[in-house]
Amino acid sequence: AQKVTQAQTEISVVEKEDVTLDCVYETRDTTYYLFWYKQPPSGELVFLIRRNSFDEQNEISGRYSWNFQKSTSSFNFTITASQVVDSAVYFCALSGYNQGGKLIFGQGTELSVKP
């Protein structure tokens, strides 16, 4: 079975702090993709990143970085120097082989960045 676990339900930080959101996944597929989405208070789901199972290089985009480790089945997301606008619910998702395009989402982590 495929599963995504985001153990942190809520995280609260003060602006400019660094914060890491954890994502652990389960799959028997050797080929799969992992995604992160952001859901701000307005409600829409915004795509952040896609990573395939064969590419374990970490990725950095501005203040955002992602650490993919197959050995621990984790795909963690770090926000450096957090800002109030980063306040949102963040979802990690998995897309596996022969799943008909279905994304399996974690339960989400609500990040609150206080000024």
Place this chain on the structure above:
Amino acid sequence: DSGVTQTPKHLITATGQRVTLRCSPRSGDLSVYWYQQSLDQGLQFLIHYYNGEERAKGNILERFSAQQFPDLHSELNLSSLELGDSALYFCASSPRQGGLEETQYFGPGTRLLVL
């Protein structure tokens, strides 16, 4: 703005009623997906259409049905509504037939409240 549009944004109806949610994919995208987001179930995949044909079904109730039209817009029909159907319904689209590597871009969602 993802380019995916959904109407209406909000819908309030009574138990036992039937509603239709509409989605227009991003220009050029051939696949449409429907997801339900509720407090108890989180984000759940409902169904995937590619170029008018159903490709995959998830946890979609028999009271729910969907279709994708020749102009590629899609409709999700919910009938015999129950209180538990209250949720945020998302439509997403992707460029091709829904391979695991395709990024899904989400619309703003339709918030359904069943009273």
